[in-house]
Amino acid sequence: MADTSQLISGVAERYASSLFDLAKEAGEIDSVTRELDAFEAMIAESTDLKRLVMSPVFSAEDQARAIGAIVDQGKIAGLAGNFLKVVAANRRLFALPGIIRSFRQLAAADRGEVAAEVTSAHSLDEAQQRELAAALRDVTGKTVSLNIHVDPSILGGLIVKVGSRQIDTSLRTKLSSLKLALKEVG
Numbered sequence: 001m002a003d004t005s006q007l008i009s010g011v012a013e014r015y016a017s018s019l020f021d022l023a024k025e026a027g028e029i030d031s032v033t034r035e036l037d038a039f040e041a042m043i044a045e046s047t048d049l050k051r052l053v054m055s056p057v058f059s060a061e062d063q064a065r066a067i068g069a070i071v072d073q074g075k076i077a078g079l080a081g082n083f084l085k086v087v088a089a090n091r092r093l094f095a096l097p098g099i100i101r102s103f104r105q106l107a108a109a110d111r112g113e114v115a116a117e118v119t120s121a122h123s124l125d126e127a128q129q130r131e132l133a134a135a136l137r138d139v140t141g142k143t144v145s146l147n148i149h150v151d152p153s154i155l156g157g158l159i160v161k162v163g164s165r166q167i168d169t170s171l172r173t174k175l176s177s178l179k180l181a182l183k184e185v186g
Contacts, residue, residue, distance in 0.1 A: 022083075035079075064085060118148045118149070120158050155171035
């Protein structure tokens with residue numbers, strides 16, 4: 001039986017690739033990126049929208065109608081708005097977080113950048129973001145765009161993922177390692 005995350009990843013990559021091709025052809029990569037970011041922020045702020053996106057309980061018609069209303073009300077226009085409506089009509093809303101992530105990666109690669117997924121315990125100010133981007137630029141040799149997520153459960157530090165490499169300096173991981181080491185000793 002296939003792994004569900006691989007199925008979602010495959011769906012997300014295909015949809016993101018199609019959207020990217022359309023956006024590039026129309027010269028709208030930056031505007032589509034902004035619109036997807038705005039929609040992703042809406043998902044993060046609303047538990048009802050998050051439930052609509054992730055739950056298989058809603059029918060395709062209900063999802064399409066709701067997304068259509070949200071897109072119109074949120075002023076997500078053009079290619080991004082139409083794309084979200086198609087995703088809803090095709091019952092692929094569950095893959096939307098992966099689609100947005102994959103689209104960002106394609107857009108960054110097109111600009112000659114590499115995207116870094118950063119998880120921190122608290123939001124980073126502008127100076128911290130610039131310093132982190134500069135450090136990652138030194139390591140990768142490319143311009144780095146940061147996608148920052150806040151997760152208080154990591155307690156402190158950062159988790160940085162660039163491509164297939166991940167650096168985990170979170171306090172949660174360090175405490176888990178210490179706990180494991182103490183179990184082996186005692």
